[in-house]
Amino acid sequence: MSLAVPVSSVGRAAVWRQLRKNPFALVGGVIVFFLSVVAVAAPLLAPYDPAAYDVTQLLLPPSRVHPLGTDQIGRDVLSRMIYGARVSLAVGFVAVGIATIIGTVVGVVAGYYGGTADMLIMLGGVDVMLTFPRFFLLLTVIALLQPSIFVIMAVIGVTGWMGVARLVRAEVLSLKERDFVVSARALGAGDLSLMFRHILPNALVPVLVSAVLGVAGAVLTEAALSFLGLGVQPPTPTWGNILTDGKANIEIAWWLSVFPGIAILVTVLSYNIFGEGLRDALDPRLRQ
Amino acid sequence: MIAYITRLTAISVLQMLAITILAFMVIHLAPGEPTVLQQDLQARATGAQRETLRKLYGLDKPLHVQYGNWLSRLVRLDLGRSFLPDGRPVWEKIRERIPVTLSLNLVEVCIIYLIAVPLGVFAAVRRHSFFDQLTTVFVFLGFATPDFWLALLLMILFGVQLGWLPISGLRSLNWEYLPPLAQVWDLLSHVILPIFIGAFGGLAGLSRFMRGSMLEVIRQDYIRTAQAKGLPDRVVLYKHALRNAVLPIVTILGLSLPGLIGGSVIVESVFAIPGMGQLAVQSVFARDYPVVMGLLTITAGLTLVGNRLADICYGLVDPRIRVAGRNA
Numbered sequence: 001m002s003l004a005v006p007v008s009s010v011g012r013a014a015v016w017r018q019l020r021k022n023p024f025a026l027v028g029g030v031i032v033f034f035l036s037v038v039a040v041a042a043p044l045l046a047p048y049d050p051a052a053y054d055v056t057q058l059l060l061p062p063s064r065v066h067p068l069g070t071d072q073i074g075r076d077v078l079s080r081m082i083y084g085a086r087v088s089l090a091v092g093f094v095a096v097g098i099a100t101i102i103g104t105v106v107g108v109v110a111g112y113y114g115g116t117a118d119m120l121i122m123l124g125g126v127d128v129m130l131t132f133p134r135f136f137l138l139l140t141v142i143a144l145l146q147p148s149i150f151v152i153m154a155v156i157g158v159t160g161w162m163g164v165a166r167l168v169r170a171e172v173l174s175l176k177e178r179d180f181v182v183s184a185r186a187l188g189a190g191d192l193s194l195m196f197r198h199i200l201p202n203a204l205v206p207v208l209v210s211a212v213l214g215v216a217g218a219v220l221t222e223a224a225l226s227f228l229g230l231g232v233q234p235p236t237p238t239w240g241n242i243l244t245d246g247k248a249n250i251e252i253a254w255w256l257s258v259f260p261g262i263a264i265l266v267t268v269l270s271y272n273i274f275g276e277g278l279r280d281a282l283d284p285r286l287r288q
Numbered sequence: 289m290i291a292y293i294t295r296l297t298a299i300s301v302l303q304m305l306a307i308t309i310l311a312f313m314v315i316h317l318a319p320g321e322p323t324v325l326q327q328d329l330q331a332r333a334t335g336a337q338r339e340t341l342r343k344l345y346g347l348d349k350p351l352h353v354q355y356g357n358w359l360s361r362l363v364r365l366d367l368g369r370s371f372l373p374d375g376r377p378v379w380e381k382i383r384e385r386i387p388v389t390l391s392l393n394l395v396e397v398c399i400i401y402l403i404a405v406p407l408g409v410f411a412a413v414r415r416h417s418f419f420d421q422l423t424t425v426f427v428f429l430g431f432a433t434p435d436f437w438l439a440l441l442l443m444i445l446f447g448v449q450l451g452w453l454p455i456s457g458l459r460s461l462n463w464e465y466l467p468p469l470a471q472v473w474d475l476l477s478h479v480i481l482p483i484f485i486g487a488f489g490g491l492a493g494l495s496r497f498m499r500g501s502m503l504e505v506i507r508q509d510y511i512r513t514a515q516a517k518g519l520p521d522r523v524v525l526y527k528h529a530l531r532n533a534v535l536p537i538v539t540i541l542g543l544s545l546p547g548l549i550g551g552s553v554i555v556e557s558v559f560a561i562p563g564m565g566q567l568a569v570q571s572v573f574a575r576d577y578p579v580v581m582g583l584l585t586i587t588a589g590l591t592l593v594g595n596r597l598a599d600i601c602y603g604l605v606d607p608r609i610r611v612a613g614r615n616a
Contacts, residue, residue, distance in 0.1 A: 132310075136568055139569065251448050257441065261441070
């Protein structure tokens with residue numbers, strides 16, 4: 001039953017051509033890729049063991065031996081930041097994965113069935129979740145459940161699906177009346193098959209873009225939680241908890257505060273730029 | 289219009305109910321009761337004493353009974369008492385924190401709107417100009433900068449290196465002994481950085497939104513009509529277009545409330561400001577269920593009211609919304 005699925009109007013080559021025209025998006029994409037490599041190859045890249053402390057090397061400013069300095073128990077900041085990339089990206093990816101799956105299913109169901117089901121889902125689910133001050137809710141749940149990396153991934157994902165749901169619902173609403181869906185239904189396709197095999201594949205572009213942008217948001221959220229002491233717990237290094245050390249030593253060690261923040265900024269910035277570039281390249285309607 | 293408002297109100301009440309049930313379940317189903325935590329602090333407390341505490345807090349009853357009790361108190365505008373040893377009423381604890389958070393947020397919102405609206409409008413009007421590109425860069429940087437990190441940097445710069453501004457609290461220790469003018473300055477110097485950080489977070493988003501909204505309006509037929517009539521650009525843009533472009537901002541204000549409150553959590557933690565955000569963090573760590581519940585309810589309630597007011601204002605100025613709402 002795949003005959004009725006129209007091929008996306010943009011081929012891979014066209015997308016590539018569009019992306020190439022946008023140097024910012026390309027740079028963003030390169031950095032996104034580079035960061036993933038750093039995260040995966042952390043043990044190979046880090047000059048020191050991120051947990052190895054050295055009481056003779058406390059709070060040293062950046063030097064040739066320790067390019068980004070050392071922290072209050074003499075650990076190498078660069079090595080800790082390289083390992084921190086793992087936590088940030090892992091949380092970013094898994095949380096966004098969870099949010100995207102929940103949001104997509106909710107959005108497809110609401111958009112496809114419409115009527116009362118749609119109203120219940122949108123007003124009772126999406127709006128209610130949007131009304132919670134999200135950060136406060138995250139804080140509450142994570143503090144009560146004891147922060148582990150899995151809890152953080154799950155909670156950021158479960159509280160962050162509403163945007164995707166709205167997006168998918170809107171796409172489905174416009175897609176479900178199209179001829180290819182109508183003809184698939186006439187050929188006897190069931191609801192499930194219509195929703196997930198005929199309609200959803202045509203709504204994937206905005207979902208993909210929102211997922212890329214979502215990683216940026218999740219990285220920021222994780223860093224903020226970590227900074228407040230509710231992220232992945234020390235001694236595991238995260239960008240956020242190095243910043244917490246930075247705050248504790250704010251009067252004497254600026255390097256603890258400056259570098260992890262730059263890492264967060266660059267990560268979020270490149271995901272955002274890459275995501276926007278991807279959207280422009282994938283969605284001809286938005287091209288001006 | 290009355291039917292529209294009634295419908296919105298009914299939905300809001302139901303939503304508020306759903307919100308409180310969800311919050312109650314999240315808080316009470318989490319492992320680790322406050323009584324266990326308090327017992328850990330007092331090693332000599334016996335199991336029997338713990339039971340007494342549970343009874344005192346009502347934690348021994350089934351969850352739906354606990355929720356029912358909580359709700360019936362809420363209807364009488366009673367949020368219960370704190371679990372902390374001081375046992376003070378929750379409302380009292382929250383009330384004393386509201387003025388700080390509310391006034392900081394009000395100032396922040398004013399600053400955000402005063403800067404972001406013109407910024408977005410100009411960027412849209414001079415699309416692709418140098419100014420537009422500059423604001424785009426600023427917007428992307430703004431989106432990507434963690435506010436707590438910016439706060440740290442500014443604390444290092446203005447607090448530590450230059451020594452111009454204090455970096456925590458709302459007042460100096462010797463505040464009471466300062467002359468009135470110095471008191472004002474003391475307070476101001478304490479809030480400059482927090483307000484800047486709070487406003488910074490919202491600036492990028494709103495100016496981007498304003499730009500998009502303005503671009504959308506400029507494309508409309510009635511703008512072309514106005515231009516075709518021979519009206520000067522200035523009138524077309526700032527009278528016809530701007531009015532329509534600013535409208536959706538009303539909705540954004542309602543929607544941005546939870547973000548502002550979330551932002552207060554971070555800003556107040558970083559700068560040690562005794563507001564609702566700080567109370568939230570403290571209560572969460574202390575497992576002070578009634579205070580957490582109270583804060584979640586109040587903030588969610590405020591957001592809901594904000595959203596609905598925005599809907600109603602929107603319906604008042606734009607009849608299309610009212611009609612669409614009725615048919616939905």
